Amino acid sequence: MRAVAAILGVACASLAASPLTAQHIVEGRVVDASDGMPIEDASVRVPGEDLLVGTDSTGYFRFEVSSDRPGVALEVEVIGFTPFKRTWVLPLARPVAIGLEREAVELEGIDVQVDRPTGWTARSLDYKVKFRVRSLMGIDRTATVSDLREFAHQEAELWDFLPRMGIFTFANGGFIASGRVPSPSYVIDDRGVVFDEFRSYPVRDICHLDVVTFPSPGATKGGLVMAYTCQFLRDVMTGKRTLSPFLPLGPVGN
Numbered sequence: 001m002r003a004v005a006a007i008l009g010v011a012c013a014s015l016a017a018s019p020l021t022a023q024h025i026v027e028g029r030v031v032d033a034s035d036g037m038p039i040e041d042a043s044v045r046v047p048g049e050d051l052l053v054g055t056d057s058t059g060y061f062r063f064e065v066s067s068d069r070p071g072v073a074l075e076v077e078v079i080g081f082t083p084f085k086r087t088w089v090l091p092l093a094r095p096v097a098i099g100l101e102r103e104a105v106e107l108e109g110i111d112v113q114v115d116r117p118t119g120w121t122a123r124s125l126d127y128k129v130k131f132r133v134r135s136l137m138g139i140d141r142t143a144t145v146s147d148l149r150e151f152a153h154q155e156a157e158l159w160d161f162l163p164r165m166g167i168f169t170f171a172n173g174g175f176i177a178s179g180r181v182p183s184p185s186y187v188i189d190d191r192g193v194v195f196d197e198f199r200s201y202p203v204r205d206i207c208h209l210d211v212v213t214f215p216s217p218g219a220t221k222g223g224l225v226m227a228y229t230c231q232f233l234r235d236v237m238t239g240k241r242t243l244s245p246f247l248p249l250g251p252v253g254n
Contacts, residue, residue: 027062033099042078138214159199181223
């Protein structure tokens with residue numbers, strides 16, 4: 001019996017030390033390449049996988065992946081900076097440092113460099129957009145500019161992109177995402193719009209899209225689809241327009 005117990009003890013110890021349970025830690029900081037300042041709320045994702053984290057106020061991010069993978073690819077995005085893509089070999093010898101270049105915004109035929117101004121900076125704009133979603137206390141799904149540009153049919157109606165986000169749509173403007181939403185509200189930039197106007201926008205004109213479902217009385221759920229055109233975001237970042245802090249709910253359904 002002692003021999004059997006000893007064998008079982010060795011086996012359990014071996015399983016506990018098995019590399020199958022080990023994890024690689026992927027961590028680092030995202031900063032502005034021009035001055036080294038940390039970038040908060042940057043989206044750090046592993047393409048092709050359901051793995052997305054955001055940076056904190058110091059630009060720091062951290063997550064774990066299985067130890068059997070040889071490397072990890074990262075995509076980093078935040079409004080106002082050029083998207084960043086790179087692959088690292090695992091395990092990492094040290095935390096990674098990612099410097100993002102400020103994005104040149106094309107406006108009326110002129111390249112305007114996005115500065116770090118006060119007020120509605122690209123970072124605060126990104127925060128305000130996210131705050132709108134979080135304020136609903138719902139379950140949200142987001143498509144960034146890289147997600148939208150990867151869609152093969154840029155000329156298609158925006159409505160045709162929603163299944164790419166794992167959302168089942170039906171003809172009268174409702175959808176199923178974390179619950180059935182028969183009559184959601186639709187917002188384009190800072191305007192509440194009817195369904196027919198919402199779906200008329202082509203995918204190529206949109207640079208950010210949020211779909212939110214939230215509790216509502218009865219068996220169904222409430223829903224909101226918010227899309228931001230590329231031109232609207234450019235105008236906000238360059239000070240030509242402002243983004244209202246309030247949700248611009250208007251027409252509902254179709």
